[in-house]
Structure formats: structure tokens, C-alpha cells
Amino acid sequence: FTCRYKPLHIMVPCFLLSLLLLPSFYSSDLPSGFHLDIDGISIAPSNSYLCALERRPGVPVGGKVQCWGDESTPQVSDVPSDSVFVQVVTSTYFACGVLLDQRVSCWGERSGGKVKGLFSQISAGSSYACGVLTDGHITCWGKGYARHSLNDDARFVQVSCGNSHCCGLDDEGLVHCWGSRVSSITETPKVKVKNDDGDLINAETRDVVDPDELEDFQKDAFFVTEDVQFKQISVGDEMSCGIQLLDGDIRCWGNLRSHKLSDSLLKGPYRQVSVGWSGLCGILESNNKLNCYGRAAIRVGDQADSYEWDQVRVGKYNVCGVTMDSQLKCFGISEYS
Secondary structure, three states: OOOEOOOHHHOEEOOOOOOOOOOOEOOOOOOOOOOOOOOOOOEEEOOOEEEEEEEOOOOOOOEEEEEEEOOOOHHHHOOOOOOOEEEEEEOOOEEEEEEOOOOEEEEEOOOOOOOOOOEEEEEEOOOEEEEEEOOOOEEEEEOOOOOOOOOOOOOEEEEEEOOOOEEEEEOOOOEEEEOOOOHHHHOOOEEEOEOOOOOEEEOOOOOEEOHHHOOHHHOOOOEOEEEOOEEEEEEOOOEEEEEEOOOOOEEEEEOOHHHOOOOOEEOOOEEEEEEOOOEEEEEEOOOOOEEEEEHHHHHHOOOOOOOOEEEEEEOOOEEEEEEOOOOEEEEEEEOOO
8 A cells, every 4th residue: 555645635534544655653652761742752644644653673762764645745755764763753844753763853854953852752843843852852853933932941751842932841740831922821821729628729728619699700710720631642733731740630731612622621531642634533541442523533433443553643633543563553634644
């Protein structure tokens, strides 16, 4: 099976893309020193091409990058054929991967040249990329990325980037976001604190508060709140989500309406989440089944129900995932189908 590029105006459905020319795809096991970025460790769909890691026979970690799409673009034609990667990410104009020695190699256009440093994990936005260095700091490269002003004392284990903003997850499970000029997109998520009896508390008097006695405009600013701890995060176009450390539920923040979400909390527990353009998917911890929301749910439908999933990645036009038996499958509309 080969994937041929289709211009945007003649995109075709890609309901069940099985890349049979490869024996299997990279699973979730990583050597020490690498952080498992569930939001794209071995599969990376972009607007007009897809990259994935091919598992090497007999070797549990690392693989060769394979890319499909418009072969006239360097993102597809200039893939490093002799390098072994443990992660691959894609932007609109270039792709990057983390090598076994923790260096980053990029190919394509506008990648900003050679990337300096050793990395535990990387993520790509529309025309830029950011990565977590082995010392826990975050650095970015490419074009059009927002400069961050993160606390130098913070040590990060994951970074995730979308179209116009990024979020980093520190080693205490707290989220730090930057980029978008819309404050609700980059504000860190908080939850209202309750006392031992389950009552909400007034932020000024510390008295018990009945939310039914408050006006609507008071309800968000009136209570004692605290930061939410996460174990994994994912950034999309105008919304971010994370898996809560306490209970495994997915909590989202930003422009929920653009992703067709009516509630910021999705009950789990989940073990992976991926946010894309106007949609998200999560893999349930109990049975490895896939739940999708927004446009991602429309693209997947019920076609993923017969599989158990190891990884999932929501792109702009599709949803791609690796099953527990290492098959790569994509659902939705794709320019590289």
C-alpha cells in the first residue's frame, strides 16, 4: 500500500489506512532519560504528509522514519534514511526527530538550521518546534514561535505545541502555557477547593459558600482555587487538555466551543490524550479503547471500536493511531491518503 498526495480540493476519505509495507510500528517503550510524549512519540500527521517510526526487527527501541505525502516537498523526500529515532514530530514546513543519542535532527524547510543541545522530548507547532532539554529547560526553534518566560527554577518533563501556543508540564505535574494573545487559552487550569464536608470556600473570608446564592459573574472568581496536577498534556489549535494525575480524567481549557465540547471535564480514567484541530481523542486505561470528541469523533466514527490502541494522534484532517499489535491506522480526510 502506498500513500499518494492529493491536492486539497480533491481530498479523499482515509477511513482505514493500513501501511502493510512496514512490518510494525514503534511502541511506547523508551530507554531511561527519555520522556514518553504520548502526543506523538512515533506517529506525526501534518496537513499534507504523515511520518511514523518503523520498528527495527529484534530491537525494542528506536526506528527509521518513514514519511508519505507530496514527494516534491523536502519533508517527504529528504528523510534521513540511515538515522535511528525514538520520536518524530511534524510541522507544516519541516519535520524533526529525537535520535538515540538525544540530539535532534530536522529536515524540510524553515527549520532554523541545526538544533543545539540534547533533548528528552520535542513537539512541533505550525511552523516551529520546542523541546525539553536533558536539564529540564525548554527551548524553541523555527519561525513564528512565541518566546516563553518560564521560571528558570522549573524543570520540565514534557512540552506540547499547537498552532499558536505551547504548554509545558513540569516535574511537579503543573502546567505552564505561553503564546496565544487570548488569555483563556494560556491560563493554567484551576479547580475550586472544597473542605472536608465537600463545601466550596469563600476566597476572602474562608467561609462556606452556597454557589446558588451567587450571581453568575461571581462564580468563577469567588472561590478558593488550586492548580491542577497532570501526568500528560496535549495542545491543539485553540484548546489544551491534560490527564489529571489524581483520577485520570481529562480536563480541557481554552476555546472549548471550537472543539465542540460542552464540558471541560471528560470522565475516565484515561492513559493518553491528543488534541488536534477542532477535536480530541483519548485512550481509556481500562480497556485501551478510543474515545473521540468534536470533529475527531466524526472522522473516527465506530471504525476504531474493534481495536485496542497503544497510541493516538489527532491531526488537522484525520486521526492516526498505533494499535496494540503495532498496526498504523488513520481515519478521516487526508491529503496523503
